[in-house]
Amino acid sequence: MGWNLGGVGGVVGVREGGGIGDGVGNGGPGGERVAFADLVRLHAPVAKRAAVLWGAGAEADDVVQEAFVKAFRAMPRFRAGQEFRPWLLRIVINETRNLHRGRTRREQREQRWWDDRTVTHPDTEAVVLTAVSAGTLAGAVDRLPEPLRAVVICRYLLELSEAETAASLRVPRGTVKSRLSRALARLRTEVSVDE
Amino acid sequence: MNDQQLETALRDLGGRVRVEPVPEDLAERVLARIPDRKQHPVRRFLRRLVIDVRARRRLIAVIIAALIAGLLLASPVRAAVIEWLRVGGIAFRSAPAPSPSSAGTPARPGGPIMIEVADVEAARTMIDFPIGLPAGLGPPTRVAVSQDRRVVELEFETEQGQVLLSEFDGSMIVFVKRNWERLTKVQVHGELAVWLPESHTISYVDPAGVEHTDAARRSGPSLAFETIPDGTGRTITARIEGDLDQERAVELAESLTFP
Numbered sequence: 001m002g003w004n005l006g007g008v009g010g011v012v013g014v015r016e017g018g019g020i021g022d023g024v025g026n027g028g029p030g031g032e033r034v035a036f037a038d039l040v041r042l043h044a045p046v047a048k049r050a051a052v053l054w055g056a057g058a059e060a061d062d063v064v065q066e067a068f069v070k071a072f073r074a075m076p077r078f079r080a081g082q083e084f085r086p087w088l089l090r091i092v093i094n095e096t097r098n099l100h101r102g103r104t105r106r107e108q109r110e111q112r113w114w115d116d117r118t119v120t121h122p123d124t125e126a127v128v129l130t131a132v133s134a135g136t137l138a139g140a141v142d143r144l145p146e147p148l149r150a151v152v153i154c155r156y157l158l159e160l161s162e163a164e165t166a167a168s169l170r171v172p173r174g175t176v177k178s179r180l181s182r183a184l185a186r187l188r189t190e191v192s193v194d195e
Numbered sequence: 196m197n198d199q200q201l202e203t204a205l206r207d208l209g210g211r212v213r214v215e216p217v218p219e220d221l222a223e224r225v226l227a228r229i230p231d232r233k234q235h236p237v238r239r240f241l242r243r244l245v246i247d248v249r250a251r252r253r254l255i256a257v258i259i260a261a262l263i264a265g266l267l268l269a270s271p272v273r274a275a276v277i278e279w280l281r282v283g284g285i286a287f288r289s290a291p292a293p294s295p296s297s298a299g300t301p302a303r304p305g306g307p308i309m310i311e312v313a314d315v316e317a318a319r320t321m322i323d324f325p326i327g328l329p330a331g332l333g334p335p336t337r338v339a340v341s342q343d344r345r346v347v348e349l350e351f352e353t354e355q356g357q358v359l360l361s362e363f364d365g366s367m368i369v370f371v372k373r374n375w376e377r378l379t380k381v382q383v384h385g386e387l388a389v390w391l392p393e394s395h396t397i398s399y400v401d402p403a404g405v406e407h408t409d410a411a412r413r414s415g416p417s418l419a420f421e422t423i424p425d426g427t428g429r430t431i432t433a434r435i436e437g438d439l440d441q442e443r444a445v446e447l448a449e450s451l452t453f454p
Contacts, residue, residue: 033226033229034288036225036226036229037222037225037226038280040221040222040225041221041378042280042378042380044217044221045214045216045217047217048214049212049214052212052214053212061217061218061221064217064221065221065225065228068221068225069225069228072225073229114208114211114212134204134208137204137205138208141208152205156202156205156206156209157205157206157209184201184202187201187205188196188198188201191201192196
C-alpha cells in the first residue's frame with residue numbers, strides 16, 4: 001500500500017515540550033494530509049463499529065468516510081487537548097442519524113446491528129456467563145428509547161469510558177450516569193419478562 | 196440478574212457484533228475528498244490579504260519560517276495525531292522519513308552510538324532511570340548504553356531467536372517509527388501500547404530534536420509500551436523487538452520487573 005500521499009514535509013524538530021504542542025511535525029506541503037491519514041487508519045475501526053451499532057448497516061463504510069471528511073473540514077474547531085476519538089464518534093453518530101431520516105421503518109429494521117448469527121453462534125454461546133441470551137438482550141437494547149440506547153451502546157458495546165461517552169453524546173457526565181442507571185433498570189425488567 | 200451481570204452480558208454482546216474491516220483504501224478515499232493546500236483557509240486568507248504575487252510568496256516564506264521555528268501554534272490535526280500516535284518516547288508515523296533535501300532540519304543518518312558494557316549492573320551506574328528485566332529469558336547476552344546515556348539496550352538469546360529490549364526515559368521523543376503497514380493498539384497492564392507486526396524503519400531523535408535515520412536500520416516486529424516502576428513515579432518507555440507474536444511480546448512486557 002502506498003502511504004506517501006501528497007508528499008511529506010521536512011521534520012520541524014521532534015522535541016516534545018511536554019504535552020501537545022511543539023510535537024513531531026510534518027511542516028512541509030501535504031504534511032497535514034499525511035498526518036490526517038494516520039488518524040483515519042487509527043480510528044476507522046471504532047468509527048465503523050459505532051456506525052454499525054447505530055444502524056448504518058451496509059452504508060457503514062460510506063458513513064465513516066463521510067464522517068472523516070467532515071472531521072477534516074471541522075478540524076479548525078478541534079481544540080488541542082481535546083480527545084479526538086469522542087469528537088469523531090460524535091460526527092459518526094450524527095451522520096448515521098441523518099441516514100435514518102431518509103428511511104422507512106421497515107428499512108431501519110433491516111439495518112439492525114444484530115442478527116440470528118449474532119444470537120445463536122454455537123461456539124460463543126458456551127462462554128456466556130450470564131443468564132440471558134444475546135438475542136434477547138440485543139432486542140431489549142434496540143427497544144430502548146434513543147437517549148438511553150445511546151449511552152448503553154457507548155459504554156458497553158463500544159466500551160468507551162464515562163468521560164468519552166459524555167463527550168461523544170455531548171451530554172454532561174451526570175446525565176450519562178443517570179441515563180445508564182435508567183437504561184440498566186429497564187433492561188433488567190425487559191429481560192426478566194422475556195425469560 | 197444484578198447490574199454487574201447485566202453489564203457483563205452487554206459487554207459480551209458488544210464482542211459478538213461482527214463488523215467487517217474498513218476498506219483498505221479508506222484513508223486514500225478520504226484524502227481524495229479533502230482539499231489540499233491550494234484551498235487551505237490560511238492561503239485563502241493570504242490571497243485576500245496580499246494581491247502581489249511576489250509579496251505573497253515572501254510572506255508565505257516568512258510564515259513557513261515561523262512554523263519551522265515553532266512560533267505558530269501546532270495544527271489541530273497534528274495535536275490529534277500526537278495524542279494517539281505516541282507511546283511515551285516513541286512516536287509513530289505512517290509516512291516515510293523526510294528526505295534530506297527538504298526544508299528545515301535535515302534527517303541525518305545513524306542512530307544513537309551504543310557502547311557495550313559488562314552487565315546490567317554496570318549499565319545501572321551509568322544512567323539515571325531504573326532498568327527492568329523480563330521474566331524467563333535469563334540474563335542478557337549483551338548490554339549496551341547509548342553514548343548520550345539516554346537509552347539502554349538488552350539482548351537475549353531465546354529458542355525463537357534474538358529478543359532486543361530497549362528502555363529509556365519517555366518524557367521526550369527518542370524514537371520515531373515509520374513506514375509501517377499495520378499498527379495495532381494493544382494493552383500492557385491496562386495501558387495503551389502499540390504493536391507493529393511488520394518490519395519498519397526506526398529513527399533516533401537526539402536531545403536537540405534532530406531526527407537521525409539510518410536507511411539500513413529496520414526494526415522487526417516490535418511492541419512499544421510504557422511502564423512505571425513501583426515507588427519511582429517515573430515512566431519508562433520500552434520496546435521489545437524480535438521474532439515474536441503479539442501475545443508473547445505483551446507477555447514479556449508485562450513480566451518486566453525492576454530491582
